[in-house]
Each structure stands twice: as structure tokens, then as C-alpha cells.
Amino acid sequence: MHAMERFRREANAIAMQKMFEADPVVEDVRSALTAVPGFAKNLILTSGPTMDWARYDGGQRAAILGAALFEGLADDAEQASDRIATGDIRVLGAQELGCVGSVAGVYTASMPVLVVRNRRHGNVAFCNFYEGTNPRRLNYGIYDEAVREQLLYVNDVVAPVIGDAIRRSGGIAMKPLMKRALNMGDELHSRNNAAGLLLMRELLPHFLAGQGADPARTEKAIMALTEDQYFFLRFSMAAAKATADAAHGIKYSSLVTSMSFNCREFAIRVSGLGSRWYTGPHPQVAAKLFDGFGASDITWMGGESIITETIGLGGFAQAGAPTLQSYQGGTVQSLIDKNLEMYQITLGENPDYLIANLGYRGTPTGIDIFKVVETGVTPVMDIGIAGKGGGQIGAGTVRADKTCFGSAVDAFVSQYS
């Protein structure tokens, strides 16, 4: 046991160094089919650990069926369901292919993805695009003609223009931009306003150079990039995934390298425990709902944007985003208190993500399954809340259930002692 402790400490130091040194750079925008190794025309990715088709329900099931229709893989929802059941259409957890999903998090072959390369370690992660400001969205379980048109608008206008600018730029390093945004009111999960503006500024010369004969098209893409705080979240998620993945697969490391939901469960992966997900119940929600909605309207349809918390952002940086009190509820002090509490369960203080509101202390980074079990403190996460009728109905801070951390510790001890 003593040796295991020492090996764990050393392994965690190595894993944390990788997490800290990762250098995520957005380099390209391409279709999932052409960008993501292992993608296929009949494949649909979705948030959370992969499950049998029968277990997907509610909004997440609706989103998967909608994705199949959007991609032309079936003529109607019933046929799509049948084809999934038979395996003609495959459904897979997004992170199996280096992708991360927002809410239901469905990806199809034709959807454009951000390609983010960790230039320090070479691994690549992906995230597809924000659909737009309309609360009725495929990733919140809704699919109709308006949703389809908006998805096509992203595919045909927004993503190509932004992709062109990104390629012209030679790649935009995410970390310098995210560092700055953290002291401009963002925590890079539920608030990304400043980061979107900073990215726009970086891309602007390349937008100008690339607009050719159609500045209106460029303008539309720029408006998409800046009109909603959630547009940049997809960049933040892909950057976080490229960062967390660099720290995965270190033998003896008890560092959490991913967290995710599907409609059934909350789940984590651990650096030294391979590709297995450790699962448990959904978190308890402390949310502020939009007008007209109540607690009984809340539903779970998946979500992997909590990859940001995994690397010391989002709930772990919320002291830098005081406006979340009006969006999620709470007070400035409660934001700060929750943020500070996370130092109890993390392995380091981020050398890059410094919070002026905490006297430039680095964010608590790198969740350790042992620390969670020993302290009973579980990760806080800033998330959008999905409604049973579809769409986003609020935002809040949720706190992970400890079950999966306990299972992971048991597995760790049995594997390594």
C-alpha cells in the first residue's frame, strides 16, 4: 500500500504536468466524416458512455433519431429506431472518437467539427458547432424543419467561413485567449462572452482577407461567433478535451480525465484505469430556471461540456465570472466559496488559468478520485438545464454524485495494490 501511494503520487505528477503543458490550438474545421478518425456515414455520436439503444430515452433518444433524419439515414423516426436497433445505424459515445458533445451531443457525418490539436503532445480533439440562439435545437432533443434549416445554415455558411479564417490564420492557440477571458468575466463553460470577442479579434484579419466578393456571408459568420456566449463553448470544450486527453493513460494515476452524462448516468474516466467509464446517478441540481419553468420540467439528455471542469475551468473557475449569480443563482460569495472548495479535491493550481478575483491564484485543476472519496467533496459543474419539452430551460451549478468516484477508487485499489 505504501508503494502504491508513492507510485500514485509520481504518476499524478506526470499526468498533471501533461495537463498543464498541453497547448490546444484550433487548426481546422472539417466534416466529422473527414476529420474524425473512425467516423462513418452511418455513425451517430452522442454524449456519455455508449449504451444499448433501448436505454436511450427522452430528449437524448429524440436527438439521436433527429440526427439520423437530418443525415438522411432514415425516412422517419420509426425507421431510424429500427435501423439503430439492427445496427444499420450505429450509435456511439462521442468521447470514444475524441469528440465531446454538448447536452445530447449528437454528431453526424456531414456536421462540421472544430479540429483542435494539442501541439505539445500531438493528440487531437473535436467538437461540433453551436446551433444558434433558438432554444429549440437538436442538441436539446428537438428536430423539425426549423432546426434542420438552422443546422444547414451552420454547415453551409457559419462553419465554412470560420474554417476558412482558421486555416488562413495557421491555427489559433486557445490557451492565451482563454487565460485572458477568465479575467473578463468568463469561466469558459456557462459564460464565454469575452472569449468569443477575443477569438473574433484574432480571426478578423483572416475574415477580411477571405471574404472575397461576399462580405455579407462573412458578416453572418461573425455575428454567429459573437451573438451568443455559447458559441465559443465548443472551442473551449475541444480545447479542454485535447488538454485532458494528454493526461490520460498514465499507469498509477488517479487523475480524472473525463466526466460526462448520458440520459441515465453520470460517469468519469480515470487516467490510470483505461477506457472504462465509472458510472453513478445524475447530480443534484441547484438551478435558476427561465421564467415559466419549474423543477418538474428538468430532464437529463446527456452532456459533456463538463470536460471544462475536468481541466480547471467552468465551476472550477467561477470566481472569475461574477455575472453567473444572475444566470445560475447564488451570490458572488457563493461563487467564490464553491470555487475555493475545489482546491480540496484537486492535484494542482493551474499555472496559466489565474483568477484576478482570487488574487491571481491558479484555478483548482486535476480532480483526484481519492481526494473526492476522502473529503466527500464532489466536483461542482456549471451547466445548462434541459427541459422535458425540449430546449434549454435554465442554468445552474450541479454537484456530482460521489458513487462513481467510490467505484473508481475500488477499481484502482484492486488493480494496483
Next chain:
Amino acid sequence: MHAMERFRREANAIAMQKMFEADPVVEDVRSALTAVPGFAKNLILTSGPTMDWARYDGGQRAAILGAALFEGLADDAEQASDRIATGDIRVLGAQELGCVGSVAGVYTASMPVLVVRNRRHGNVAFCNFYEGTNPRRLNYGIYDEAVREQLLYVNDVVAPVIGDAIRRSGGIAMKPLMKRALNMGDELHSRNNAAGLLLMRELLPHFLAGQGADPARTEKAIMALTEDQYFFLRFSMAAAKATADAAHGIKYSSLVTSMSFNCREFAIRVSGLGSRWYTGPHPQVAAKLFDGFGASDITWMGGESIITETIGLGGFAQAGAPTLQSYQGGTVQSLIDKNLEMYQITLGENPDYLIANLGYRGTPTGIDIFKVVETGVTPVMDIGIAGKGGGQIGAGTVRADKTCFGSAVDAFVSQYS
């Protein structure tokens, strides 16, 4: 005395309502000569109450002479000085013509100015342009060929492109943008990063529409607008001047409607006391100097950016700008404490400028000369620090001397009792 108190309360309520309801909109960019009523080809404006030429010294005198050379009003500094002495060249305090000066604050006829109209009350204010990132600048008392070329670059490239975009926009309302920036790390005096990005976003469609055959020129203007946090300060200053002026000239009001420095003195104007400046010594400085500079390098060459503090921004909103601790010194708590202290000397809480870091409390707004004298608390101001050798050598918080507030109270009592 009882009647005076009542009249004063009523007058201050009217003045504050005007300050709160002001709606500053940047509408145009034109040369000072064509935009500013009362301007003339042989006129130079400078910061602070107008003084006899002999009293201008140091960097402010150097800036005025440099301005004369830049405008071609004299062949050399000696001739410029002679012509100022004889009145062939006139020197006037900027605020006499509705302008506000940054540091030495020199304006000449050909310099472009932002035209900001208070659409609620109709009054107009002006500010000229930020020169650029080089610390060697005319407004910090330096004039040479490089300074001249940079000023011409602003006149010929930056200001025309931005002016064109502003005119196309039909005017950009400053208040909505400034409100947002206050919760993105700005206090709109020593920190304006977010406001600059937000302005860029507002202007972007108009930049795109107006670029014609020369996108490189548009790009240069956009880079000027976003590369330095001080570019937007000129917009903030003009907006603040248009706001404060609306509250000036209310009989019986003891509201401070302007604060300013020249190289000799600090000065205030009071709503109910006409155009007279009440003067006193310069403030004590608590500053963080750039590497290589010491306290003995500090000098005063004027400054009117403290018009922002006059309407509840800058030092009065510094709790919203936690990064100022690294720029000006201090801690998050000292920023908050100084901000909170200002509620003791102000007449209201701003209904628009709300600080999330203070639980969305409105900034302390509207300095009352009586409250300053009664409490002994004087205004805090976030300012750039000028060096004796020219240029900016640091930044800090200064605290006004109380002398001028005492003189103003004496004058008020003698006029109204």
C-alpha cells in the same frame, strides 16, 4: 440655512436625474475645427483650467509647443512660445469648449474628434483620439518625427475609417456597451479591453460595408481600436463628459460636474456654481510604476480622464476590474474597499452601471461637495502616471486633495445662504 438645505436636496435630485438619464451616443468623427463650436485654426486646447502661458511648465508646456509645431502654427518651439505669449496662438482649457483631454490633452484644429451627443438632453461633447501604444506620445509631452508620423497615421487612417463606420451605423449608444464592459473586467478608465471589443463588434458590419477596395486600411483601423485598452478610453471620456454636462448649471445643486488637472493644480466644477473652477493641490499618488522608474520620476502634466470618476466609473467602479491589482497595485479587497468608500460622498447609486462583483449594486455616482467636506473622504481616481522624461511610467489610484471641495462649499454657502 434650512431653506438652502431643502433647495439643495431638490436641486441635487434634478441634477442626478439628468446625470442618470443622459444617453451618450457617438455619432461622428470630424476635425476639431469643423466639429467643435468655437474652435479656430490658431487654437490649442489643453487639460485643466486655463492658465497664463507662463504658468504652463514641464510636460504640459512641451505638449502645447509640440501641438503648435504639429499644426504648423510655428517653425520651432521658441517661435511657438512667443506666438502663444502674444496671443497669435491661443491656449484654452479643453472643457471650455466641451472637450476633455487625456493627460496633457492637447487638441489642434486638424485633429479628429469623437462627437458624442447626449440624445436625451441634446448636449454634445468631444474627445480626440488615442495616439497609439508607443509610450512616447504628444499627450505625454513628447514631440518628434515619430510622434508626428503617428499623429498623422491617426488623422489619415484610423480616424477616417472609424468615422466612416460610425456614420454608417447611425450612431452607437455608449451606455449599453459600457454597462456590459463593467462586468467584463473594465472600469472604463484604466481598463477598457472589453469595451473596445464590444465597440468593434458593433462597428464590424459597418467596417465590412465600408471597406471598398482597401481592406488593409480597415484592418489597420480595427487593430488600432482593439490593440490597446486605452483606445476606448476616449469614447468613455466623451460619453462621461456628455453625461456630466447634462447635470451642470442647476441652481442650488452641490453636485460635482467636472474634475480636472493641469500641471499646477487639481480642480472641480460644481453644478450650481457656474463655470468657475475651484482649485487645490495635486493629489497624493499610490502608483505602481513600470520597471526602472521611481517616485522621483513622477510629474503632472494635466489630465481630464477623471471625468469618468465624475459619473460613477473608473475609481468609482473599480470593484468590477479586479485585474487593476496587477496594473495599479493593491489587492482585490482594496479595490472593493475603495469602491465602497465612495458611497459616502455620492448622491446616488447608478441605475445602469451595476457591478456584479458588488452583487449588482449600482456604482456610487454624483460627488457632493458637502459630503466630501463632512466626511473628509475624497474621490479616488484611476490614472496613468506621467514621467518627467515624458511618456507613461505607471498607473495608480490617486486621491483628490480636499482643498478645492472646501473652497467650493464656502462659495456655495456665500452664494446661496
